[in-house]
Amino acid sequence: MPKRSRYLIALLLILAIPGVIGYLWRAPKPVPSSLPPQSYAKALRQAHEGLPGAARVLYQQLQRNDLPPIRRAALYAELPHYPSPQALKLAQQDLDHGDPLVRRAAITSIRRLLPPAQRSLVLGPLLEDDDQNVRFAVVDALLGLDPDAIGLYFRPLQAALEQYQQALEQRPDDAEAQVHLARLYLHEQDYPQAEAALQRSLALAPQDLQALATRVRLLERQGQHDASREVLGKALALRPDSAFLQYELGLWLTRHDQQEYALLAFSRAVELEPDNADYRYTLAVTLHDLEQVEAAQKQLETLLDRQPANRRARVLLIRYWKETGQLQNVQVLLAELERQNPDDPYLQQGL
Incomplete structure (x- = not known):
């Protein structure tokens, strides 16, 4: 091959290499993803x-x-x-x-x-769901609503409630199921059946806190207030460091118009279990009811520091700030809420 031809071929190869490399290294076009970013x-x-x-x-x-x-x-x-x-x-x-x-x-x-008035319209049709656990979930969601709120679904609700009770009756060796059964009977004011279910539960788990709390409510419903206090007192004597029992004591005292003493019990519950949102929220409400507004605000601030997503606490704290005229704090909380959820209905109310 002539020397001139060899030079020409070499030159062509040199010119072609960048193009080949560029083609090989060119990133493929991204395939659109069907998943959110x-x-x-x-x-x-x-x-x-x-x-x-x-x-x-x-x-x-x-x-x-x-x-x-x-x-x-x-x-x-x-x-x-x-x-x-x-x-x-x-x-x-x-x-x-x-x-x-x-x-x-x-x-x-x-x-x-x-809200309760709208709940039955949305959930009522599922009282006839093919899956019994779905039907029972609807019963739990609608239980406690007044007949007007239940409306056309009153009979289906009663039918599903009876099925629920029968299913739980068939689980006598399940302590948790028996507590739930007792609560269903308690709602129906069938106190003998509620008592029987609790006896089965406590026989299986004598120190079960949920069963003890339900027994307190059952005795109260029957007007046996001294007996209910005794059950709670004995449980607390055995487990004085139980945040749950301290909280239940606070609820009992509140139901008996003894909020000053309830405040001590709720405070103790929060001390024992500081991350429990329900305990701290209830403590804040009790403080506010006793006109200790600043202390109530501090409890809600602490709750939001620990759980910024807790909308219930945020809305209540906004209300308490409004009551004391601290609109700058209200604006801060509303701005944070808007960043979390710009479509939150509460934002439409403004200041």
Whole structure:
């Protein structure tokens, strides 16, 4: 081959190499993803911690159709902190989900999203669900509503309630089931049956706190206030460091118009279990009722520091700040709420 031809071929190869390399290294065009940009775990953490944009990513995850039922159900534990028309719509859609676990989770969420008067209209149709556990979840969600609120679903509710009781009666060796059965009978004011269920539960687990608390309520309902106090007192003597029993003592004292003493019990419960949101919230309400407004505000501030997503505490603290005319603090809380969930109905009320 002539020397000139060899030089020409070499030159052509040199010119071609950058093009080949560029072609080989060129990044392929991204394939559009059907999944939201936020990962499930990140979105769930964002909602749980009340971070900015929490509602948006939570709704985004609930719009997915590829989540396993257990993951989808976990999202509904957070949804009541982020109410909006869209939140309710998403939960209602999952009342028709193919998996009973998801349907039950949606029921529990709607129970907290809707006021009693509207609850039966949304949940009532599921009293005839094919899955009995779904039907029983609806009973739990509607129990305690007055007949007017239940409306057309009164008879289906009674039928499902009887099925629920029969199913629990068939589990005499399950202490937890017997406590739940006792509560159902207590609601129906069937005190002998409630007592029998509690006896079965306490025979299986003599120190079960839920059973003891239900027994206190049962005795009170029958006008046996001294006996109810004695049951609670004996339990506390055995377990004075039980936050649950201290809290139940506070509730008992509140029901008997002894809020000053109830305050001590609630304070002790919070001291023993500082991360319990219900205990601290109740303590704040009791302080406010006793006109210790500043102390009540501090308890709610502490609760929000620990649980920024706790909407119930946030709304109550806003109300308490408004009462004392501290509108700057109100604006701060409202701004944080707007960052979490710009569609929250409470934001429409303004100052």
